[in-house]
Amino acid sequence: MPHFPVNHPARPLYRAFAGLVGLYILIFGVWGVVQTWGEPLFDRGSDWVLGLRTNLAFSLASVVFGIVLLIGASRRSNLGHYMNLTAGVVFMVTGVAMMSVLQTDANFLNFSMSTVVVSMIFGLLLLATGLYDKVGPPEQAETERHQRSHLITRPR
Template identity: 70%
Template sequence: MAHIPVNHPARPVYRAIAGLVALYILAFGVFGLVETAGDDLFSRGSHWVLGLRTNLAFSLVSVVFGLVVLFGTIHRGNLGHLMNLAAGVVFLLTGLVMMSVLQTGSNILNFSMSTVIVSLIFGLLFLATGLYDKVGPPAHAEVEEEIRDSTSARPGR
């Protein structure tokens, strides 16, 4: 059975990592908007921002997505947990789909291979942070800690 830790002691670290990634996405989107202002929405130009290729559509999506994920990171409840898990899946799927259409006319977000790699890394980071930032009642965390202590004391584990 799958288990997601509740009230993990390193939860603030994981939320900080998710927040930093969200800030990078937001900054990338804002700088991308400035760089691609006046271009067509799905142009395939050679605009590079913070090491990644972009166009106006990708910059707009990045601003919106960065704000949404940043909101989820700042929110104290399990909303951030669920948003990080969803963001991880979205980034991984987007990276894989865009890699499959990289050299075709379907590359509407103007991805490059470096953008695909960063998307996959961000997806893994969001999944990891989503797995460890679940919040629950303190009683549930105490029971979980007792179970963890009792199973780690058994030989062979």
């Protein structure tokens, strides 16, 4: 079973990071929708918003993801923990997938290399946030801290 710290002291800071990422993505998406409205959904034009290339499909997806991340960052339950872990993986996989088709017609989200880099950075940040954002009862957190400070070596 993976080890996720429960009630980590830096949890509010990590939630703030996830919220800022969500806010950036939401602003990027809304601005992108306004700029690309009326163009084909998967257009491969030269529309740039906040330093990233976009099209209408990518902008609409960004609006949805931004809202989801803001909802996750605003919750004080494990919902944000799971949402951030999932979003981190999605951003990392999307970044690698779109990098592999960057100069082809399969680049349906109109990514540029800067968009790939930002996607990877956001993915890593959301993964880190998800790793330290788990919530549990105080007893569980205390038991876990005690186990971490008194590691028992097991014979092999």
